[in-house]
Amino acid sequence: MRYQIFSSNHWKCNALFWWCIAVLILALSAMVADAIAADTERSSEGQGEGVMRGAYLARVGNCMGCHTTKGGQPFAGGRRLSTSFGIFVTPNITPDMETGIGLWSEEDFWQALHQGRSRDGRLLYPAFPYTEYTKVTRQDADAIFAYLQSLSPVSQVNSPHDIFFPYNSKSLLAIWRALYFKEGAYEPDQSKSETWNRGAYLVQGLGHCNACHTTRNILGASQDEALAGGQIMGMNWYAPSLSSHLEAGSGGWEIEEIVALLTTGITKRAVASGPMATVVRQSLQYLSQEDTYAMAVYLKSLSENVSSNMPGGVSFSVMSGSLRKHMDLGGKLYEEYCQTCHGSDGKGVPGIYPALAGNRGVTMDSPMNVILSVLNGGYPPTTAGNPRPYGMPPFQQVLRNEEVALVVSYIRNAWGNRSSLVSAVDVDRSKGGNY
Ligand code: HEC
Ligand code: HEC
Numbered sequence: 001m002r003y004q005i006f007s008s009n010h011w012k013c014n015a016l017f018w019w020c021i022a023v024l025i026l027a028l029s030a031m032v033a034d035a036i037a038a039d040t041e042r043s044s045e046g047q048g049e050g051v052m053r054g055a056y057l058a059r060v061g062n063c064m065g066c067h068t069t070k071g072g073q074p075f076a077g078g079r080r081l082s083t084s085f086g087i088f089v090t091p092n093i094t095p096d097m098e099t100g101i102g103l104w105s106e107e108d109f110w111q112a113l114h115q116g117r118s119r120d121g122r123l124l125y126p127a128f129p130y131t132e133y134t135k136v137t138r139q140d141a142d143a144i145f146a147y148l149q150s151l152s153p154v155s156q157v158n159s160p161h162d163i164f165f166p167y168n169s170k171s172l173l174a175i176w177r178a179l180y181f182k183e184g185a186y187e188p189d190q191s192k193s194e195t196w197n198r199g200a201y202l203v204q205g206l207g208h209c210n211a212c213h214t215t216r217n218i219l220g221a222s223q224d225e226a227l228a229g230g231q232i233m234g235m236n237w238y239a240p241s242l243s244s245h246l247e248a249g250s251g252g253w254e255i256e257e258i259v260a261l262l263t264t265g266i267t268k269r270a271v272a273s274g275p276m277a278t279v280v281r282q283s284l285q286y287l288s289q290e291d292t293y294a295m296a297v298y299l300k301s302l303s304e305n306v307s308s309n310m311p312g313g314v315s316f317s318v319m320s321g322s323l324r325k326h327m328d329l330g331g332k333l334y335e336e337y338c339q340t341c342h343g344s345d346g347k348g349v350p351g352i353y354p355a356l357a358g359n360r361g362v363t364m365d366s367p368m369n370v371i372l373s374v375l376n377g378g379y380p381p382t383t384a385g386n387p388r389p390y391g392m393p394p395f396q397q398v399l400r401n402e403e404v405a406l407v408v409s410y411i412r413n414a415w416g417n418r419s420s421l422v423s424a425v426d427v428d429r430s431k432g433g434n435y
């Protein structure tokens with residue numbers, strides 16, 4: 001992965017050069033991927049079908065993403081998750097007898113996933129998304145358990161959570177559960193196709209999309225209808241609504257484009273960034289074609305009745321003085337710092353630099369993610385479909401808050417985009433988090 005800032009004169013020949021390199025890398029990585037696939041098949045010969053299915057389902061649930069520290073042993077826990085209630089440290093779920101779940105039975109595991117209770121009866125915190133996993137079937141839970149039990153045990157003692165008063169109180173957790181947790185099962189909607197139901201089952205259950213894409217109340221409970229979007233706890237990122245056409249609703253998209261976003265993390269008008277890039281990289285890219293397709297069918301149906309051509313954001317009939325000033329000053333900054341990659345027309349370069357024109361991640365009401373993208377830079381996820389993503393450099397040290405506000409206001413209102421202006425205070429606020 002690399003940053004690449006082109007000077008405009010060299011753009012054409014450079015683009016061709018990098019294109020050739022990209023094709024070469026694609027060819028090479030396809031060979032490597034084949035070799036790895038063959039290897040994995042060999043090493044899983046003799047393992048039960050349940051274990052294989054469990055390995056796949058653990059990917060869908062992204063168990064490894066949370067239960068692994070950077071550079072640590074997979075599933076051995078120790079990853080620290082910051083939330084507004086304190087820091088949760090994920091436990092070891094390898095089959096080690098002393099420090100992991102080696103002594104657990106299928107029943108114990110089912111109780112954890114389905115009811116949020118540990119083997120010793122302790123109530124678990126919903127930082128473990130059992131509020132969503134409760135919809136996973138017993139059969140799928142057993143397969144995941146069989147897979148976890150087939151791993152090599154890792155001896156790694158669990159660290160205690162570091163949760164603020166009063167959230168560390170056991171009785172508060174019991175009250176929380178009584179108020180907000182309902183043990184459940186996925187109930188198929190008979191009026192819908194089997195594919196739609198498969199997609200709904202994955203999105204609502206193991207995929208735990210609602211763990212981020214929802215508004216939470218002060219006690220961290222999901223507040224509104226499913227997938228309506230919200231600020232992620234303990235992070236500054238905003239997870240957009242998956243049902244609103246103004247945010248990330250995909251009612252007006254072709255199924256193929258939704259599938260491409262979920263598997264490669266980048267399409268001509270969207271890119272998965274920040275925490276969503278992680279979800280694609282660690283989990284969604286590994287889904288089978290059928291399951292990705294099913295997810296896309298379900299996601300599309302969440303906002304099916306809305307035309308994709310409806311304008312987004314605020315509409316300005318006349319350009320106000322304040323807007324004109326932002327557009328002038330912001331436009332100059334854009335030309336200097338952004339245009340080489342995102343283009344003077346804001347259309348980017350397909351599959352390499354995302355379009356900012358017509359990009360709902362840029363125009364949606366909450367400016368948080370756009371500001372974070374400019375401050376922190378970033379990469380689309382590394383996936384089989386996009387093995388060496390081009391990155392964006394961070395501008396935190398390059399631009400002052402006022403300048404970030406101007407350039408962000410500019411891209412939210414140039415090329416037919418229409419959205420609210422952003423102030424230096426918004427930029428400052430977005431620097432407060434820990435992501
Ligand atoms: C968003 C992060 C996250 C994801 C994803 C996640 N977990 Fe966890 N898990 C946690 C946290 C945090 C705890 C500790 C909760 C507590 O101690 O109250 C936990 C606890 C557990 C426990 C209880 C262990 C014990 O010793 O009591 C099990 C079992 C478990 N997770 C399995 C899984 C499986 C299986 C998956 C994937 C299907 C998964 N987790 C995905 C964060 C996560
Ligand atoms: C860890 C939190 C988290 C989880 C879990 C999560 N998302 Fe997201 N998602 C985000 C954030 C943050 C964004 C906004 C950044 C962006 O646009 O990529 C986002 C953006 C998206 C977008 C819009 C991308 C774009 O740029 O148009 C889609 C579609 C999406 N998520 C689907 C899903 C689905 C489906 C799942 C479950 C399989 C899921 N998300 C799970 C955090 C999450």
Ligand code: HEC
Pocket residue numbers: 003004005006270271272273274277334337338339340341342352353354356359361362370373374377378379380381390391392393395407408411
């Ligand atoms: C070197 C090329 C490069 C430059 C220069 C650059 N960007 Fe980017 N930009 C990218 C890439 C690559 C991504 C995708 C990164 C990601 O997904 O995190 C991106 C992503 C973004 C996004 C997020 C889009 C989305 O859908 O989530 C915004 C907003 C953005 N850039 C704005 C800017 C602005 C404003 C500037 C100038 C201050 C700028 N970029 C300069 C390459 C660049």
